[in-house]
Amino acid sequence: QKEVEQDPGPLSVPEGAIVSLNCTYSNSAFQYFMWYRQYSRKGPELLMYTYSSGNKEDGRFTAQVDKSSKYISLFIRDSQPSDSATYLCAMSGARWQGAQKLVFGQGTRLTINP
Amino acid sequence: EPEVTQTPSHQVTQMGQEVILRCVPISNHLYFYWYRQILGQKVEFLVSFYNNEISEKSEIFDDQFSVERPDGSNFTLKIRSTKLEDSAMYFCASSLGQNNSPLHFGNGTRLTVT
Numbered sequence: 631q632k633e634v635e636q637d638p639g640p641l642s643v644p645e646g647a648i649v650s651l652n653c654t655y656s657n658s659a660f661q662y663f664m665w666y667r668q669y670s671r672k673g674p675e676l677l678m679y680t681y682s683s684g685n686k687e688d689g690r691f692t693a694q695v696d697k698s699s700k701y702i703s704l705f706i707r708d709s710q711p712s713d714s715a716t717y718l719c720a721m722s723g724a725r726w727q728g729a730q731k732l733v734f735g736q737g738t739r740l741t742i743n744p
Numbered sequence: 745e746p747e748v749t750q751t752p753s754h755q756v757t758q759m760g761q762e763v764i765l766r767c768v769p770i771s772n773h774l775y776f777y778w779y780r781q782i783l784g785q786k787v788e789f790l791v792s793f794y795n796n797e798i799s800e801k802s803e804i805f806d807d808q809f810s811v812e813r814p815d816g817s818n819f820t821l822k823i824r825s826t827k828l829e830d831s832a833m834y835f836c837a838s839s840l841g842q843n844n845s846p847l848h849f850g851n852g853t854r855l856t857v858t
Contacts, residue, residue, distance in 0.1 A: 672852075673835050674849045676847070676848060679846040718787065720787075730847060731789050732789060734786045734788070737786070
């Protein structure tokens with residue numbers, strides 16, 4: 631079983647739709663969960679950062695973590711064409727001397743159609 | 745907003761040659777990282793660096809790779825004798841290293857080994 635699994639898509643939705651992206655993982659030691667957005671030829675840009683289980687909301691974005699199911703989600707409300715990008719989930723376990731070794735999902739390519 | 749900068753954006757080299765990829769992390773960050781992404785594959789951890797020494801490295805980071813912080817601002821990745829399979833996007837990242845301090849990535853250097 632892969633450590634982090636993410637459906638690569640592609641996922642195409644109309645503008646204004648609610649988008650749901652998710653990842654599953656197998657390593658119960660993961661405690662920190664992130665979503666990054668990556669535009670073509672750019673580096674990963676941090677969107678959401680959560681610790682342990684629960685929800686976190688930031689504008690149109692909501693991140694959910696369910697550690698009991700080893701499942702994380704990112705919801706995008708009122709999706710815009712500018713949200714078209716590849717979305718990467720990433721996670722890490724307890725820090726050692728403060729450093730974080732992130733394990734990434736494959737990334738889901740999302741297109742929002744005007 | 746402060747950002748991680750990487751140079752060059754694209755590096756072409758011949759097999760067996762040495763390359764140095766350069767990064768300027770965010771100025772008050774204490775932890776520095778290199779990740780890579782082979783075309784079509786996941787972003788993978790290479791190495792983390794703190795207090796002028798490697799804190800963790802992956803199996804990929806063999807004797808052909810080295811990292812250095814030659815001065816107070818730059819962070820470099822050297823590949824001594826490049827192989828075709830080293831062709832990838834190389835991302836530098838940095839973090840504060842405190843609780844709730846995620847990684848911030850640069851836009852990457854595309855390395856092409858011919």
